[in-house]
Amino acid sequence: MSKEIKGYRQQPGKLPFSKPGSGGSEPFSKLRDLNMIPESEGGKKPQPKGKNKHDHLLTGSSVGRRTPLVDSNWKVTGQAKYGDDIRLPNELIGRILRSPHHYAKIRSIDTSEALAIPGVLAIETGQQHTDLFGVLPVTKDEHxxxxxxxxxxxxLVACVAAENEATALEALRKIKVDYEILKPTHDMKKSLEDVDEPIHDRGKYHIGKSNVQKRVFQEFGNFDDMKNPHASSKAKWKFAGVNHGFTEPHAVVADWEPSGRLTLYTPQQVPHYVHRSLADVLKVPMHQINVHRTFVGGGFGGKSDPFPHEMCAAILARKTGRPVRITFDRDEVFYTNRGRHPSEIEMNLHVDDEGRICGIETDALIDGGAFASFGHVTTYYNGVLHTAPYEIGSFHYTGARVWTNKPASGAMRGHGAVNSRCAVELGIDDLCNQLQVDPITFRLANLLPPHSSTITGFRITSIGMRECLERVKEACDWEQKFRKLPLGHGIGVGCGFFISGSGLPIHWDPNKFPHATVHLKIDMDGGVTIHTGAADIGQGSDTVVAQSVSEVLGLPIEMIRVKSRDSDTSPVDLGSYSSRVTFMNANAAISAAIEIRKELIKATAEICNVSEDSLVIGDRRIYQKKDPAVGVSYLEALHKAQEERGALVSSGAYRTPPMGGVHKGAAAGLAPAYSFSAYAAEVKVDPETGFTEVIKVWAAHDCGRALNPLSVEGQIIGSCHMGLGQVLSEEMKYARTGGLLNPNLLDYKIPTVHEMPEVVPIIVESNDPEGPFGAKEAGEGPLLPILPAVCNAVYDAIGIRTNELPITPDKLYKQIEKKVRKLKLDSPLDLPNPELIYSELQKSLEKRAENHKERDIERKLNQEREPYYNGTIFGKISTIPPEEQDERWTLSVTPSEEYLANPRLAGSAWKHQEVRHMKGGET
Amino acid sequence: MKTPPFNLFQPKTIEEAISISANFVENDEKFDWIAGGTDLLPNYKWHLNTKPNVISLALIDELHHLDSTHIGAMVRLHDLANSKETHPIIKKAAASIASVLIRQSGTVGGNIALDTRCFWFNQAEEWRRSIEWCHKCDCDTSADCRVIPNQNELCVATYQADLAPTLLVLNAKIHLCGPEGSRELFLSEFFELDGIKRNILKPGEIITHLTLDKEINSWSGDYQKLSLRKSWDFPEAGVAVAWRHAAQSSDEGIELRIATTALESIPRLHNDITNEALLNKYSINEIASKLRKDVKPVNNTAFPPNYRKKMVEVLCKKALHGLKGVLS
Structure with a gap:
């Protein structure tokens, strides 16, 4: 097509690339799709929620389009290499000897007989590797x-490297370990007491002689308002522990390369923490280690800790000089766990006579198992993450995480927020039942507005909660169904609130080092290479970064390649947890792309001799907005920009703005944005058997802006499945001996396709002012509402309020029997159906909801808005922090003597003194 | 985890298979039969009672025959569930077994002779070491039963297969063949009350096929299964019923059989209850309530035994729904 240029010296910008120099699968560039360009930028896309800081960067290329994940072809064709697919020449197989005892001292380990087996190359034990590591710097307690x-x-007791698995297993049987058995603790309540031999010793920070790992006390608000509530809902909950149940078991390959450096191939959500921990344990500087993230076969929080087996593989590889591969059996996955904490939560909600939530009192005891993992944070999250989306009068939270002799609990999708959220939403349903008002109206009349501050000082920016509730209400035909369906058939609603990225990086001060960094490189071919450390665990982080860059530079997505696997080439990223990747990493990618964009525009301006301001970027072409004929192709501009320096490179970073309070624990739950969701679930319950079947779910989630609606819908549907598991059937059961009873996927009951209802995903876009193109998270928040929605629907169906998850048929049937006996009925089929006859309060709540709706729109669109502090609904001045206008306002993070005289369950953890505060404790 | 190594034998005729097994029996060598392998192989991977020799029945053609009165031991559950000739009760039970993938491989014979299950037993090797083994797989330690402690005589592992009760209520005969020759007996005589022994199969003996009466289609009935999920799960309780209007009897007389599975170490017919019920003209509710009292589940499956027991009553009522009007 293009004419060959003759002569020795070629003209800059006229290299023999096809013109209009494109790339991508389409030879010619297309006009800008004005339907994808916001009105404020001259396009046709309506902006009912106002403008976003990234609007001027929109080219209509890929943001908001349904985009298949960029790594999906590898997966669907079976070519993706997961942890166990890494087969290096000359590899050895590693296996781990595990403890058969719940709690015991190791007197000695004799490996001589095992080492003598032909084919066994190395056996290592903990004696040689005593350095501690752990995911949080404050609670390193693993070896x-x-x-x-x-x-x-x-x-883990010892690890073996052998020529094959059978030999390795044989060696494990021959290792002789002499144990001195100690008295184990399996009951989390017992862990609150002093014992002879606590599971860990934290030295001067140890809490008494107990097994309490972390305790939290928080009181915010005016507690006088709570003392005489109009109605209260009190419940004591029991939540079973659940495991992530990801498809791919943990697997790792360690290889000390000829350079003397270690490469660790591992399916990790957070490669950077493994990198740090490896350096600690191996005593090797970080620059001598390359962590290669393989494809990850599902993570959900369960692959975000640095793991002991990763250390073992590296240790064995160093010892033998050969690559070592360790792949877990499913039972080992359950022993590693890090799933959701088994919890006992006391949840008391109080409302006043105007239907305002005047108090939330929460007491959460959570069972951390044998190690700290993320537990420090989980203990906070169990409380602070239900201080929104409702405006509340006062908030009291006591939380404690204890060690028990069980596999460690950790972070799992919806980290720390899921269980207490379920309890709150059921409490609200119960209150609405007592008040005889509609639970959706009640919620609509109690929401925080956009750009407000919660009772604990979280900064809320965009909030799409109201729209979520309204759209779900309409979609599920709520008015016709709620409290109107026959016995055994019900509908319920539940809401959710979750962080979109954790505001504080765990390892450093956000002012001194950014949360996320992205590098871009573009060479003559025009393809863009993105270097990022964000770990794609199937959630689509590679895709979202590629989309962001493609959008800013106006390139088709196939011209973007993402290199996110090796720590050698990726800038440091905190990894895939706390739903931070889209928000932080895409923001960093946009900043990096802006740099390149500037250079391309500058080059175009030079070539065309026009002003930079007049230029816009379209599909592989940069041209004058008013006269699209004036302009150059993307490649022409690129080559011009490359004249002096060759490949273009740029770097972009994201850091959170300063925010939040100053009290102890203020950073926990702090996020640059929050997601909101509201689900309705329709269920059928068989009163004769206690079986619950979820028929249909309407799921509205406010993700700010759906950069990739396909993927947002996938996250919503996947979250429903995962949450349904916890509410209907999944539970880590422990035998009377204390052992985990169901460490396999037959007995650990993940719902099958038959149990999965139809899910109608409803995407709500609140357009966050700081999110990348307005986006917030959609990975974890969508899980929260499904639990309470189903539980509330069960109540609507048969009038039974559950307070134990999962609601397996046997448990529900027990409650049915109890009620049948109490009401002296002949059969469960005669159970009374719950009723709703509106009280007078309903009208006033409707009125308030209407007023608040107008308030919210005004606050959303008005850029000159004043601050809004929680408490305004109770008559406080909205623009002044409540503690500054109310003398009786409490803000406390340590319990009073008065409280300690009669503490609740988790609160009793505060009866102990830390060792450093005891007499002689500092020694 | 890899399956431990074993010698695999693949005979092509029943005679060849029996000669191999007879040889092992004679030399006191341990071996297992393998049909579809969906029960045996997972157990092998967990190192549960593994044997050095395994004889496969897959290549023996005559074991694959299926028609309305003859069900070969090697007929796949998937084929049984999808054949037009299968009796509806059996069909319903077959279609409820495990998952569609497992049914593609699992066989009728394997399902009848399914190993009994127990949550203290169906666990990985390390796990069982942590409880110091159990009676069913004691690794030569003469370990005690973990379900009912202080008795290491009887294994109370639960028989959790779906087909047996339906074949029992249809009065099926089971045909066996072994080194000592062939024999046939009613399926109700096949099972033996012990979780380890399980049935009367002698060393080296196999199930060749099951047969049903020619008038089998005069029987109607139902199978009701209790399981947490609609796929994958073993039954936590299963009730099969079959009835027909008695051919000879002049008045309203009917014949009725009820069998249960997944509640004890063997599936069994409840003839005492049905006889009494017909004699005294019990209502469906009364029969269901009697049945509930007749079963004794123990705590070794996913649901607690008292719930399974209560559900037997509900399952029985549901299964007898077709007799509403005939029974009060």
Whole structure:
């Protein structure tokens, strides 16, 4: 097509690339799709929620389009290499000897007989590797292998490298370990007490002689308002522990390369923390280690800790000089766990006579198992993440996380927020039942507005909660169904609130180092290489970064390639947890792309001799907005920009703005944005058997802006499935001996396709002012509402309020029997159906909801808005922090003597003194 | 985890298979039969009672025959569930077994002779070591039963297969063949009350096929299964019923059979209850309530035993729904 240029010296910008120099699968560039360009930028896309800081960067290329994930072809054709697919020449197989005891001291380990087996190359024990590591710098309490004692059945004792698996297993049987058995603790309540031998010793920070790992006390608000509530809902909850149930078991390959450097291939959500921990344990500087993230076969929080087996593989590889591969059996996955904490939560909600939530009192005791993991944060999240989306009068939270001799709990999708959220939403349903008002109206009349501050000082920016509720209400035909369906058939609603990225990076001060960094490189071919450390765990982080860059530079997505696997080439990223990747990493990618964009525009301006301001970027072409004929192709501009320096490179970073309070624990739950969701679930319950079947779910989620609606819908549907597991059938059961009873996927009951209802995903776009193109998270928040929605629907169906999850048929049937006996009925089929006859309050709540709706729109669109503090609904001045206008306002993070005289369950953890505060404790 | 290594034998005729097994029996060598392998192989992977030799029945053609009165031991559950000739009760039970993938491989014979299950037993090797083994797989330690402690005589592992009760209520005969020759007996005589022994199969003996009466289609009935999920799960309780209007009897007389599975170490017919019920003209509710009292589940499956027991009553009522009007 293009004419060959003759002569020795070629003209800049006229290299023999096809013109209009494109790339991508289409030879010619298309006009800008004005339907994807916002009105404020001259396009046709309506902006009912106002403008966003990234509007001027929109080219209509890929943001908001349904985009298949960029790595999906590898997966659907079976070519993706997961942890166990890494097969290096000359590899050895590693296996781990695990403890058969719940709690025991290791007296000695004799490996001589095992080492003598032909084909066994190395056996290592904890004695040689005593350095501690852990995901949080404040609670490092794990070793590569047990050093002095084992803390749960399945704890690591030794590791073997052998020529094949059978030999390795044989060696494990021949290792002789002499244990001194200690008295284990399996009951989390017992862990609150002082014991002879606590599971860990935290030295001067140890809390008494107990097994309390972390305790939290928080009181915010005016507690006088709570003392005489109009109505109260009180419930004591029990939540079973659940495991992530990801498809791919943990697997790792360690290889000390000829350079003397270690490469660790691992399916990790957070490669950077493994990188740090490896350096600690191996005593090797970080620059001598390359962490290669393989494809990850599902993470959900369960692959975000640095793991002992990763250390073991590296240790064995160093010892043998050969690559070592360790792949877990499913039971080992359950022993590693890090799933949702088994919890006992007391949830008391109070409302006043105007239907305002004047108090939330929460007491959460959570069972951390044998190690700290993310537990420090989980303990906070169980409380602070239900201070929104409702405006509340006062908030009291006591939380404690204890060690028990069980596999460690950790972070799992919806980290720390899921269980207490379920309890809050059921409490609200119960209150509405007492008040005889509609639970959706009640919620609509109690929401925080956009750009407000919660009772604990979280900064809320965009909030799409109201729209979520309204759209779900309409979609599910709520008015015709709620409290109107026959016995055994019901509908319920539940809401959710979750962080979109954690405001504080765990390892450093956000002012000194950014949360996320992205590098871009573009060479003559025009393809863009993105270097990012964000770990794609199937959630589509590679895709979202590629989309962001493609959008800013006006390139088709196939011209973007994402290199996110090796720590050698990726800038440091905190990894895939706390739903931070889209928000932080895409923001960083946009900043990096802006740099390139500037250079391309500058080059175009030079070539065309026009002003930079007049230029816009379209599909692979940069041209004058008013006269599109004046302009150059993307490649022409690129080559011009490359004249002096060759490949273009740029770097972009994201850091959170300063925000939040100053009290102890203020950073926990702090996020640059929050997601909101509201679900309605329709269920059928068989009163004769206690079986619950979820028929249909309407799921509205406010993700700010759906950069990729396909993927947002996938996250919503996937979250429903995962949440349904926890509410209907999944539970880590422990035998009377204390052992985990169901460490396999037959007995650990993840719902099958038959149990999965139809899910109608409803995407709500509140357009966050700081999110990338307005986006917030959609990975974890969508899980929260499904639990309460189903539980509330069960109540609507048969009038039974559950307070234990999962609601397996046997548990529900027990409650049915109890009620049948109490009401002296002949059969469960005669159970009374719950009723709703509106009280007078309903009208006033409707009125308030209407007023608040107008308030919200005004606050959303008005850029000159004043601050809004929680408490305004109770008559406080909205623009002044409540503690500054109310003398009786409490803000406390340590319990009073008065409280300690009669503490609640988790609160009793505060009866102990830290060792450093005891007499002689500092020694 | 890899399956431990074993020698695989693949005979092509029943005679060849029996000669191999007879040889092992004679030399006191341990071996297992393998049909579809969906029960045996997972157990092998967990190192549960593994044997050095395994004889496969897959290549023996005559074991694959299926028609309305003859069900070969090697007929796949998928084929049984989808054949037009299968009796509806059996069909319903077959279609409820495990998952569609497993039914493609699992066989009728394997399902009848399914190993009994127990949550103290169906676990990985390390796990069982942590409880110091159990009676069913004691690794030569003469370990005690973990379900009912202080008795290491009887294994109370639960028989959790779906087909047996339906074949029992249809009065099926089971045909066996072994080194000592062939024999046939009613399926109700096949099972033996012990979770380890399980049935009367002698060393080296196999199930060749099951047969049903020619008038089998005069029987109607139902199978009701209790399981947490609609796929994958073993039954937590299963009730099969079959009835027909008695051919000879002059008045309203009917014949009725009820069998249960997944509640004890063996599936069994409840003839005492049905006889009494017909004699005394019990209502459906009364029969269901009697049945509930007749079963004794123990705590070794996913649901607690008292719930399974209560559900037997509900399942029985549902299964007898077709007799509403005939029974009060």
């Amino acid at each position: 590569a292998m047990a050093v002095d004692k084992v803390r749960h059945v399945g704890d």
